Structures are given as C-alpha cells and as structure tokens.
Amino acid sequence: MNNSQENFQIKNCTTLYLIQQNKVLLGFKKRGFGAEKWNGFGGKVDSHETILQGAIREMQEECNITPTKLKFVGLIKYTLPKLKMIILSHQFVFSEYEGSIQESEEMRPSWFEFKDIPFQDMWCENHIWFDDMLKQNYFYGEYTMDGPEVLYSSMNRLVERDELIQLQKSLSDKLLE
Numbered sequence: 743m744n745n746s747q748e749n750f751q752i753k754n755c756t757t758l759y760l761i762q763q764n765k766v767l768l769g770f771k772k773r774g775f776g777a778e779k780w781n782g783f784g785g786k787v788d789s790h791e792t793i794l795q796g797a798i799r800e801m802q803e804e805c806n807i808t809p810t811k812l813k814f815v816g817l818i819k820y821t822l823p824k825l826k827m828i829i830l831s832h833q834f835v836f837s838e839y840e841g842s843i844q845e846s847e848e849m850r851p852s853w854f855e856f857k858d859i860p861f862q863d864m865w866c867e868n869h870i871w872f873d874d875m876l877k878q879n880y881f882y883g884e885y886t887m888d889g890p891e892v893l894y895s896s897m898n899r900l901v902e903r904d905e906l907i908q909l910q911k912s913l914s915d916k917l918l919e
C-alpha cells in the first residue's frame with residue numbers, strides 16, 4: 743500500500759456469478775452501494791467467517807440459493823479515493839446449487855445471455871474483465887474509481903491459478919498489516 747492510502751478503510755468482498763448454458767444470473771441492486779446497477783451477487787466478508795463462507799452466505803441472503811461448488815476465478819482491487827476505501831473483491835463462478843432462485847430485499851435476479859450483458863447499466867469497469875470471468879479464466883485486476891461511472895485507471899491481466907491464490911494471500915495479508 744502506498745503512503746497516500748494509509749488511512750483507507752479496507753473491505754474484503756465477494757462477488758458470485760451463476761453460469762449455465764451461455765447465460766449468467768445477475769442481480770439488479772435495489773439499495774445501498776452500487777444501487778440501480780446490475781452486478782454479481784455478494785457483499786462484505788464478516789470478520790468471523792472465511793471468504794468462502796461469506797460468499798455462500800451472501801448468495802443465500804441475496805438470492806435464496808446455496809452454491810454446491812464454487813470456482814475462485816478472479817481477484818479485483820478497487821481503490822476509491824473519495825471514499826478513502828479499498829475493496830478487495832474475490833470473484834467466484836458456479837453452475838450447481840440447492841434452493842430456488844428468488845428476489846430479495848437487496849437484489850432482483852435475472853438471466854442474461856453472454857451476448858446481451860447490460861454493460862450500460864453496470865459499474866463502468868465491468869466490461870474490461872467480464873469476458874474473462876464468463877470464460878472462467880483466472881484474472882487479476884486493479885481499478886481506481888469514484889463510483890460506478892468514474893474510472894481513473896485500470897489494469898487487468900490473466901494469471902495462473904497458483905498466482906491468483908498467492909495474490910489473494912499476499913494482498914489480504916498486506917492490506918491488513
């Protein structure tokens with residue numbers, strides 16, 4: 743972390759995408775951070791839980807389903823200067839689950855064909871890495887932004903799985919130092 747980020751609040755978040763037959767389930771966020779945008783499901787990891795536990799809990803809370811097998815595909819570091827916040831978003835995909843998909847107080851779910859992703863109504867950096875996520879490539883990204891429409895800098899690169907795991911560990915450790 744550089745000096746200018748010393749007082750930034752750090753949040754570990756998860757984002758999950760259900761993928762089946764060239765379609766992805768997105769949620770229209772009805773309230774809070776990123777409201778009125780389509781996104782994956784997810785949220786903050788609580789201090790008492792692992793990232794995986796947080797991911798599953800958010801999917802249950804926001805969509806009423808329990809993923810039975812998650813694939814960790816990406817890690818994104820968002821720096822939000824105006825909010826003085828760093829969000830480390832752990833990105834997962836899955837295709838199998840238990841339960842039935844339902845709207846929640848926070849999210850309205852809907853399926854989208856891969857060719858019809860509503861980028862115009864999503865956070866503006868999504869289009870940079872979304873294809874890697876849909877293809878289930880392993881990727882790492884860094885974005886500096888101030889809200890869904892304001893992107894100052896971006897970096898996205900494909901990584902090997904081992905490097906992704908290493909990045910997750912070292913970045914989480916470094917941010918919490």
Ligand SMILES: COc1nc(N)nc2c1ncn2[C@H]1C[C@H](O)[C@@H](COP(=O)(O)OP(=O)(O)OP(=O)(O)O)O1
Binds near residue numbers: 755775786822865868
């Ligand atoms: C900064 O840019 C972002 N871009 C995208 N595409 N998604 C983002 C960005 N920042 C955060 N997110 C994702 C990461 C998580 O999936 C959610 C965070 O949601 P929230 O802050 O609402 O977390 P919850 O724990 O659900 O919040 P409550 O306290 O309201 O339950 O957004």
